[in-house]
Amino acid sequence: MIRVSGLRKRFGASEILKGISFEVPPQTVLGIMGASGSGKSTLLRCMNGLETINDGTIECDGVRLEAKISHADYRRRVRDLRLKVGTVFQHFHLFPHLSVLGNIIEAPVHVLRTPKKNAETEALQLLESVGLAGAARRYPGSLSGGEQQRVAIARALAMHPALLLLDEPTSALDPRRMNSLRALLRTFVDRGHTMIIISHSMGFLGGVADNVLFMEGGLVVEHGPTDQVLNSPRDPRTKDFLEQAD
Amino acid sequence: MDQHQPTWTYRRLVNAQKLLCALLCCVFCAIAANAQDASRKRPLRWGADPSGGAPYVFTDPANPDRYIGYEKEMVDALAAAMGRTPEFVPSDWETLVSALQRNSFDIIVNGLEPTGDRARQILFSNPYYIFQLQLTVRQDDSRISSLADCKNRVVATLGNTAASRLLQQEGIPFRSYQDPVGAYRDLELKRIDAVLMDVPAEAFYARPNPKLKPAGAPFTRGLYVIGLRKGDDALKAEVDQAIDKIIRDGTLETILKKWGLWNDAQVEFQAPIRAGDQATANVEYTTTNAPFNWGEALWRLTRAAGVTVFIALGSMVIAVLLGLPLAVGQWKGQAWLRALCTIYVEFFRGTPVLVQLLFLYFGLPVIGIAMPGWLTALVGLGLNYAAYESQVYRAALEAIPHGQWEAAYSLGMSPTLAFRRIILPQAFRIALPPMTNDFVSLFKDTSVAFAISVWELATAYRELANASGQFLLLGLAVSAYYLIMSLPMAHLARLLERRLSNRSTERMIEAEPAEVGA
Numbered sequence: 230m231i232r233v234s235g236l237r238k239r240f241g242a243s244e245i246l247k248g249i250s251f252e253v254p255p256q257t258v259l260g261i262m263g264a265s266g267s268g269k270s271t272l273l274r275c276m277n278g279l280e281t282i283n284d285g286t287i288e289c290d291g292v293r294l295e296a297k298i299s300h301a302d303y304r305r306r307v308r309d310l311r312l313k314v315g316t317v318f319q320h321f322h323l324f325p326h327l328s329v330l331g332n333i334i335e336a337p338v339h340v341l342r343t344p345k346k347n348a349e350t351e352a353l354q355l356l357e358s359v360g361l362a363g364a365a366r367r368y369p370g371s372l373s374g375g376e377q378q379r380v381a382i383a384r385a386l387a388m389h390p391a392l393l394l395l396d397e398p399t400s401a402l403d404p405r406r407m408n409s410l411r412a413l414l415r416t417f418v419d420r421g422h423t424m425i426i427i428s429h430s431m432g433f434l435g436g437v438a439d440n441v442l443f444m445e446g447g448l449v450v451e452h453g454p455t456d457q458v459l460n461s462p463r464d465p466r467t468k469d470f471l472e473q474a475d
Numbered sequence: 476m477d478q479h480q481p482t483w484t485y486r487r488l489v490n491a492q493k494l495l496c497a498l499l500c501c502v503f504c505a506i507a508a509n510a511q512d513a514s515r516k517r518p519l520r521w522g523a524d525p526s527g528g529a530p531y532v533f534t535d536p537a538n539p540d541r542y543i544g545y546e547k548e549m550v551d552a553l554a555a556a557m558g559r560t561p562e563f564v565p566s567d568w569e570t571l572v573s574a575l576q577r578n579s580f581d582i583i584v585n586g587l588e589p590t591g592d593r594a595r596q597i598l599f600s601n602p603y604y605i606f607q608l609q610l611t612v613r614q615d616d617s618r619i620s621s622l623a624d625c626k627n628r629v630v631a632t633l634g635n636t637a638a639s640r641l642l643q644q645e646g647i648p649f650r651s652y653q654d655p656v657g658a659y660r661d662l663e664l665k666r667i668d669a670v671l672m673d674v675p676a677e678a679f680y681a682r683p684n685p686k687l688k689p690a691g692a693p694f695t696r697g698l699y700v701i702g703l704r705k706g707d708d709a710l711k712a713e714v715d716q717a718i719d720k721i722i723r724d725g726t727l728e729t730i731l732k733k734w735g736l737w738n739d740a741q742v743e744f745q746a747p748i749r750a751g752d753q754a755t756a757n758v759e760y761t762t763t764n765a766p767f768n769w770g771e772a773l774w775r776l777t778r779a780a781g782v783t784v785f786i787a788l789g790s791m792v793i794a795v796l797l798g799l800p801l802a803v804g805q806w807k808g809q810a811w812l813r814a815l816c817t818i819y820v821e822f823f824r825g826t827p828v829l830v831q832l833l834f835l836y837f838g839l840p841v842i843g844i845a846m847p848g849w850l851t852a853l854v855g856l857g858l859n860y861a862a863y864e865s866q867v868y869r870a871a872l873e874a875i876p877h878g879q880w881e882a883a884y885s886l887g888m889s890p891t892l893a894f895r896r897i898i899l900p901q902a903f904r905i906a907l908p909p910m911t912n913d914f915v916s917l918f919k920d921t922s923v924a925f926a927i928s929v930w931e932l933a934t935a936y937r938e939l940a941n942a943s944g945q946f947l948l949l950g951l952a953v954s955a956y957y958l959i960m961s962l963p964m965a966h967l968a969r970l971l972e973r974r975l976s977n978r979s980t981e982r983m984i985e986a987e988p989a990e991v992g993a
Contacts, residue, residue, distance in 0.1 A: 277885045311887045322882035326900045326975075336886035339896060388886060 230255065231392050231423060235285035237296075238271055245271045247447040248285065253392070253440075258414070258424045260438030260455065262431070264470065268447040269427045273394050276425070277314045278307035289313045290391035312340075315385030319397040321377045323369040323384070329356070330365040333384045341388070348387070355383040359413060375406050379413070386417065393417070395426045399433045411437045431474055435459055443467045519559040521550050522575060523585035524568035527654025530679045530734050531586050532563070545675070545734040546584050549603065552726045556717040568653070569634055569941045572596055575704060582714065583702035586673060588637045593702070596944045600701035600714045603727065605740040607693035608638055609677040611670045613662060614688050619669055621691045622647065628668035631658040631928075634938045637697045638671040650848075651938055652928050655680045660837070661928075662687065664845040675736055696740060722748050772939050773952065779935035780956045786852050786931060787918045787960075793857025794917075795910075798864030803894075806869050816865070823862035829923045831855050836927040852924035852931075860917055864910065871906035872898060904975045911968035915961045932956055 231253040238246040245268045253259045263269045274280040276287055278294070281303070286295040292309045324332050333352040337343040343351075356362055359379035369377055378398065385393055395414075399407050407430070414437055418424065428434050434441055434455065441458040443451040443466075451458055451467045462468045523532045525542055532544035542563055554561035564580040571583050575597060586606065589599045610630075612619045619625060625647050632638040634651030642649040650667060652658040655676045662670050663686050670681070674693050681687050701718075703711050721727045722745050731737040805816040823831070832855040836848065846854065875898050883893035922933030936953040940946045 279881055279884065308887065308889070311885055314885070316882075316885040318878060318882060318885075320878060322876075322878035324879065324882070324897055324901075326904065335896065336888060339892055340887045384886070 230288070231290075231425075232288040233272075233276070233285070236272070236275060236282060236287065237284035238268075238275055238280060239283050245447050246275070249444075249447075249449055250285075251442055251449060251452055253423055253425060255423050256418060256421055257439040258418055258426060258437055260434035260441040261425060261427045261444060262429070262434065262441060262470070263444035267444040269444055270396060272444070273316075273396055273425070273427060276310075276392075277316045277394060278310050312388065313391045315388055315390030315393045317378070317381045317385050317393070317395045317398060319400060321381040323377055323380055325369050327368075328365065329361070329367050329369065329372070329380050332369065332380060333387045336384070337387050352383070352387055355386055356380075358416070359383050374401060375410075378402075378410070382413070382417075386422070391423065393422055393424045395424060397427055397429070399428050399430045407433055408436075429474065431459055431471065443470065445470075517559060518562040519550070519554045519557060519582070520562045520564055520580040521582045521584045522564045522566040522571055522580035523583070524571065524654075525565050526567075527656040527680075528568075528585070530675055530736070532584075545730050545736060546586070548730045548733075549721070549727060550584050552721045552730065553714065553717040556720045557713055569937055572702065572941065572944065573946065575702060578704075581703070581707070581710060586675065586699050587702050588697050589700045590637075590640070592943055596705070598703040598705055598707060598711050600703065600711055601718050602698035602700050602744070603718050603722070604699040604731075604736075605744045606637075606673045606675065606697050606699055607740065608641065608671055608695050608697075609674050609681075609693045610690040611659070611662065611672065611677060611681045611687050612668070612690045613665070614686050616668070616690075619690050622671070622694075624690075625669055630669045630671055631661060631667045632671045633658070633676075635941050636673070637695075638673065641695070642671060650928055650930065651934070653926075657837075657928065659684065659687065660840075664840050666845060666847055675734075678735060719748065772943070772949070775939065776932065776935050776949075776952060776956060779930055779932045780960065782849065782929065783918065783921045783931040783956075784960060786849060786856065786921045786924060786929070787914070789853040790856035790860060790921075791914055791917060793854065794860035794864045794913075797857070797861035798868055801861060801865035802868035802872060805865065806872055820862045820865055823859050824866075828856065828859045828920060829926055831859055832923060832927055848924065848927045848929040851927055852921065852929050856917060856920060856924075860913060863913055867906050867909045867913065868902065871902035874905050875901050904972075907968060907972055907975070911965060914968075915965060918957065918961050918964070 233252075234250040236246050236249040237244065249268075249272060251259070261269050261272070271280060275282050276289075282294070282296050284296045286293060287310065288294075289310060290313045292306060292313050294303070294306045294310050298306070324335065327335060330349065330352055333355060334343075334345065334348040337348040337351070338345050353362070353365060356365055359382055361376060361379050361383070364372065364376065364380070369380065372380065382393075382395075398410060402410060411433060414424065414426075426434065426438065438455045440453065441455045442449055443458060443462070443464070445466055451462060451464045453463075458467065459471065462471060523546065525533050525544075527533070528544065530545050532542050532547045535541050535543045542565075547563070550561050550563075562580075564574075566574050566579065568585065571585060571587070572593060574580065575583050582600075583597075586604075587593075587599075588606075589602075593599075610619070610622055610625075619628065622630075622641075622645065628648070630642055630647055630649045631652055632642060632649055633655065634653070639649060639651060649671075652661075655670075655672055658667070658670045658672070659680050661667050663684075669690065670677075672681070677689070682689070701714055703714065728737060728741075728745070731741060801816050801819060804812045805820065808816065832851060835846070835855045836851045839845070879897055879901065880893060883897045884890075888896070921931050924931050925934040925937065928934070932953055936949055940949045943949070
């Protein structure tokens, strides 16, 4: 179970997250929507420990990160949290000096201490499942954007995260590639993964998310099953946003 | 009145003519006299090395804007005898001959010994002084009592002198110094075992020092002469005549006595001249006549090149090992660490490396740290280049996009692991070209080690070329050595760069968002 409650984040005087609470049931996908500046990306960065939270808690698969604990304790829990949460960044951030295979096995070998052979076998399986079986020895610089994204997904999944975060995965994909990404993500959900996906594309979220959460001004405006939020939003702000989108 | 008028006018005209003639005469006379005067009073420009040059010619410690010394007084006497005004041109011992040839001055008066290879380049006057050599050791040293005991020791002397040639002939390992001060100081600091020096310098610098003692009596006899340009025979005649005069009238004796340099050798040398016998004037120069040996010169250059490579590699290791912590300290350290690193970097970048080496070599012994010259050069250049390398690394580290850190963190890596496995390898690629650049310039910068008497390539060139006059050929040989050393390095670095860039990482960093979905 993934649970966020009362999450607050301030940058100086401005509060970006003003008390966010939601849950994500296992093996489901939560889609997060919202205008730019609504706090979606900050929420994601809090959930993998890249931002320090000011209040509230984040629980993920037995790890509980909360504000107002000692600095050392907080750091320890952030490390634990990061082992439970995998992230696919908007710009992927692949390691350019490592081959595709090297990118995927780097963390399992050096963080989890998986034997290199085992890590490689698993990495090749992951590459096959994202449709890049032949690319293991290539370097990120020679891959297309879509291919890089698949490598980034494989890299995150190689750590067996309880939760996978995807930040704007559709921002630069054409409709055909969007469909194949949606199918790919669904197969991973069927295999037991849980995901949170930030996206502006309602078409994409409609096909992949089980639930959708709409944010504005650092608050959750609406949270419910995908069908209900996208087709009959209760809050006028959600309605307004959806009317202007897509 | 009417008649008087023309007469008066005429007379006036005649007078004016006479006056004009007289005036013209005066002008011509004046010009002629001036011309004569000019030739008689043309200054006598003489060159010598005043740095550590006592008692020959050196800066007056009591009056630092003027020079004193027995040769200074002798030149004054010579110039007076020649009816000229002396004009001193401070110069550098090792390059006196080439400076003379370049017309920087007209004569060399600096305890110059007539040697065979100098005789090929310049003219010599008649001798004016008989010098001897004296071996000096530390007061507590009982191992060395003569040159024969020095076969396996390191003896220091001035470069390109009778003493250095003697040591070379005897096959005794020796180190050349720029001035006696440095040689005797290094003897005190046990960097060397003995110093062999002309008696005048030994008498001035070593004898008053209680920590040093002479080993054995002065030995061999050699001549000091004045050096002149080839073809300047008129001046040579003039100088010879003046030397003859100041010996005959006792002026030179007075000067030498005043400086404590009058001894039996001088008495024997001056006696026949004062008796009017010129035979001794054409003295043969024997002990110091060693022909230039190309084979040996190239072998010495090769060894010097080895020293250069050793110093360059050693200091690069220090620079790389120290540069990285400096860079990280300045980049991510706490305020006090950042300040400390910045002070280090600014100090070593803001002061000349030459001054740093001199400080390490001469300054540190004061607090009891006396390193040998090669080690001083290695450490000094290493510390200096560490400052430069740290800036190269810092720029490279800062150039790695922040996303790389975040990606590493989100995979559960600790900051150390992320730095070691993700950031450093990428920064290394960025830093490689400027590092290569620095390493090549470090190779060349080893030449400053010459200031602390390390026998590396530049020192070797200077000494061998000064000894032989073969500036051009030896210069080409030395350049070839530097190129042989630096070109493979540059080539190696290019290969490495190419290998790394085959992974086409740059394309990705540049084209990250744009290529998405292509």
